[in-house]
Amino acid sequence: xxxxxxxxxxxxxxxxxxxxxxxxxxxxxxxxxxxxxxxxxxxxxxxxxxxxxxxxxxxxxxxxxxxxxxxxxxxxxxxxxxxxxxxxxxxxxxxxxxxxxxxxxxxxxxxxxxxxxxxxxxxxxxxxxxxxxxxxxxxxxxxxxxxxxxxxxxxxxxxxxxxxxxxxxxxxxxxxxxxxx
Amino acid sequence: xxxxxxxxxxxxxxxxxxxxxxxxxxxxxxxxxxxxxxxxxxxxxxxxxxxxxxxxxxxxxxxxxxxxxxxxxxxxxxxxxxxxxxxxxxxxxxxxxxxxxxxxxxxxxxxxxxxxxxxxxxxxxxxxxxxxxxxxxxxxxxxxxxxxxxxxxxxxxxxxxxxxxxxxxxxxxxxxxxxxx
DNA sequence: CCCCATTATGCAACAAGTTGCATAATAAGA
DNA sequence: TCTTATTATGCAACTTGTTGCATAATGGGG
Numbered sequence: 001x002x003x004x005x006x007x008x009x010x011x012x013x014x015x016x017x018x019x020x021x022x023x024x025x026x027x028x029x030x031x032x033x034x035x036x037x038x039x040x041x042x043x044x045x046x047x048x049x050x051x052x053x054x055x056x057x058x059x060x061x062x063x064x065x066x067x068x069x070x071x072x073x074x075x076x077x078x079x080x081x082x083x084x085x086x087x088x089x090x091x092x093x094x095x096x097x098x099x100x101x102x103x104x105x106x107x108x109x110x111x112x113x114x115x116x117x118x119x120x121x122x123x124x125x126x127x128x129x130x131x132x133x134x135x136x137x138x139x140x141x142x143x144x145x146x147x148x149x150x151x152x153x154x155x156x157x158x159x160x161x162x163x164x165x166x167x168x169x170x171x172x173x174x175x176x177x178x179x180x181x
Numbered sequence: 182x183x184x185x186x187x188x189x190x191x192x193x194x195x196x197x198x199x200x201x202x203x204x205x206x207x208x209x210x211x212x213x214x215x216x217x218x219x220x221x222x223x224x225x226x227x228x229x230x231x232x233x234x235x236x237x238x239x240x241x242x243x244x245x246x247x248x249x250x251x252x253x254x255x256x257x258x259x260x261x262x263x264x265x266x267x268x269x270x271x272x273x274x275x276x277x278x279x280x281x282x283x284x285x286x287x288x289x290x291x292x293x294x295x296x297x298x299x300x301x302x303x304x305x306x307x308x309x310x311x312x313x314x315x316x317x318x319x320x321x322x323x324x325x326x327x328x329x330x331x332x333x334x335x336x337x338x339x340x341x342x343x344x345x346x347x348x349x350x351x352x353x354x355x356x357x358x359x360x361x362x
Numbered sequence: 363c364c365c366c367a368t369t370a371t372g373c374a375a376c377a378a379g380t381t382g383c384a385t386a387a388t389a390a391g392a
Numbered sequence: 393t394c395t396t397a398t399t400a401t402g403c404a405a406c407t408t409g410t411t412g413c414a415t416a417a418t419g420g421g422g
Binding site for chain 1: 378380381386387388
Binding site: 002005008009012030078079083088089091093094095096101102103104109110113116117120143144146154157158161162165172175 | 289
């Protein structure tokens, strides 16, 4: 159960409409949580029924766009959920299955895909580092800023890990399969 | 669509029964892919209907345990899937949402949960490193072994990342919230 | 042999993610 | 002003993961 809480977080950061949320989940929030517009609308309806959020009147001149804001009960639910104990989620990535599969069936086109992934991860790493420079030149002045920076750092660390791992994988996959290697 | 392929991989590594698969998904395969026994049985039935695997006769003296093995069509499907291009899956972890939530609502018990997580990740890291020492003392002699080692290394890298990250998070979360900090 | 505990298999309901499709409202361009 | 493109909202079907529950077979102990 995280999409509702991600929505509550996003709306507490800034009240906005369903479609703006969809945009934010495609971009900034999407760096650490993803959701489709169908999901978002589905969930907004639920959150409203639970009394955790409320819809504001559409702004003048913006006839249809309906902004949502978090109610006290929603804020309290987010506080509860944030502080509760949760199990870490184990690693789970198709790439691991595919590497194990190649180990047993022999060479496939997997190395080409990993080369493409390497490029993508390098690109994303550069983007995160650029965002870091732009948004957090001094790290973070308030606790809030520091925490936001921390989440971005998680992205940097993850992309760095994938870059390293792709390089390792390409090295192994590119070797000729010599029996007494 | 990865569970079917994870099952094909596991069965190619070693034909076995549904319950043995469940055990393997709780342990070794479970380090990089997880599945419940309900899922496994559901999927085995599907794979059999697709003609990708076949059930062997129960072994003598093992009246009920039914082993499965992969058919040529299943092997070919696994080869196809392994080599196809796939998008990397972006980072997606509740902990990031919770950190962002705490940034906006203020202090919660999150730091306690992260301390507990740190211990869990350290423990798992130690376990993976022990497995690495035991199973791959020389890295890997064949391509197959090298690829298996590589997947284990991914686990080591991931746990190392989480240990580092938890430490960073604890440091930030433990600071008193001073405005002009 | 009998009884109880454990194991192997599997149905079912629900939640959450994914994809397709749709309508109405609004904005932009001619 | 009219037409077309874009945007905002949202229903629906399906897949995959999660959890509860169940039965029958097998194993172990008394």
